[in-house]
Amino acid sequence: MGAVGTVRAGRAVSAALLAGALITLAGCGSDDDKDDKKVGGATPPAGANASAPAADAKQLKGTVNVFAAASLTETFSALGRQFEAAHPGVTVKFNYLGSSALAASINQGAPADVFASADEKNMKLVTDAKNADGTPTAFAKNTLQIAVAPGNPKNIKSLADLKQNGLKVAQCAPQVPCGAAAKTALDASGVKFTPATLEQDVKAALTKLTLGEVDAALVYRTDVKAAGAKAVGVDFPESAQAVNTYPIVPLAKAPNADAAKAFVAFVLSEPGRTALTAAGFQAP
């Protein structure tokens, strides 16, 4: 091969590397599809609760960014629409993730107004970092259930049934509240099995079940309820050992402090209570 061949080959390499580098830039940073679920600008549902608290003396406006545990997705989205209906001019935006991920990003300076955690441990990370405005208030309790496919084809009745050979179970990673709760419940029961996967939040664990990839998932009772016809829940007595308390707090560096306080008050008010109970949460 002569000089021409070598030069050509060299050029091809640099062209290929350049193309690759450009493409990498374009393709990255899209790993988190859940960052952006918003309820912005949604019209209130037909049966919007008319008994929502009357508008405060001072007019609230702007956007309120609520960082809420993944298990609150359905309830808080509905509450957000009611809050927007009661306060025209306010847009509620939600960031639903595992509480530990939310606590980490709040402590890294994410522009959040409200934090609703699925357990007290992750709330403590935020209060310890002096990022909370005041003391968090408990607003709900949640327990675990074994979510199984409709009709319970594998006939799962207890935690011990999860030990069946070849059965695939999705569990949350121990870092996130549902994973910590699952670990507590399993330790209390003495049942030991190897889950197929340790998911990064409770909705991811449930999705693996509704897609049919696993036979059971250890998730919150409220997530089973939110899945509707796609999953049924199996109660187990050990879940009483692992009850999660959900605290909520406006944040110290909230860009929209007034709206943050109003939203927290709304979640703690009667309509908030009603929506949480309807979703399967227990009173704190």
Next chain:
Amino acid sequence: MIEPPRVPHKERAVVRKRAVRPWARRTPAVRKRAAERSRRGGAPLALLVPGLIGLVFLVLPLVGLLIRAPWSDLGSQLGSTEVREALKLSLFTATVATGIVLVLGVPLAWLLARTDFPGRRLVRALVTLPLVLPPVVGGVALLLVLGRKGIVGEWLDDTFGYTLPFTTTGVIVAEAFVAMPFLVISVEGALRAADPRYEEAAATLGASRWTAFRRVTLPLIAPGVAAGAVLAWARALGEFGATITFAGNFPGKTQTMPLAVYLALETDPEAAIVLSLVLLAVSVLILAGLRERWMTTS
């Protein structure tokens, strides 16, 4: 009528040749001189400034990691079984995925560059699709096809009792899916830049197309293939979204370094930094080593 100037026959041929191929006289010595001249002029500001900003933009975040890294923890982190398992799994799966990508991707690139068939443009667009697809969506797509209830996966499960999700093989599949386009694009570019006359010459000498590919084309595009393989390997090593969606997350089985970093970030950001540095250091070592061996041919 004016007679054309009489030029000796031999010289006329040279004149014509020069007119058609102006580079014909550019001997290596001439070219070298020209290159030196352009280098002596220095880089124009219009290229130098954005170029340097680009460099800082790429390097600064890495410097940030280095500054914030808890160096004292490095030893204990490296010693932990979870990190060693994740690192081993990452290196293993990325390497196997690169092998698969090479075996399937080079022929695909050849088909795209050297054959003509209806809808080739569409096929090329489809090949590059995983590049723009958010990896999480890629993972869901893989589940819908290869998952237990997927179009192909259900058949796999019924026939062989084998399922891909939540297995190390599943990790490899996810990584190969996102990494393959990088190799195909590199190799196709190399093929287009390679002079097809070499292959034609081989054919006139009686070589079959397969022999010509093996003995002529492949050595010619080897640097392009190597570059593509390195890119694919690096992409596979850093793969996160498709892996966690398709293969799940379990230590020692499907928890690769990026997944371990993500979960560590939630509770222990310092550990996450250390893990990232370990991943970076290993990749830099390997990439630099490969570059020395493969990519300095020109």
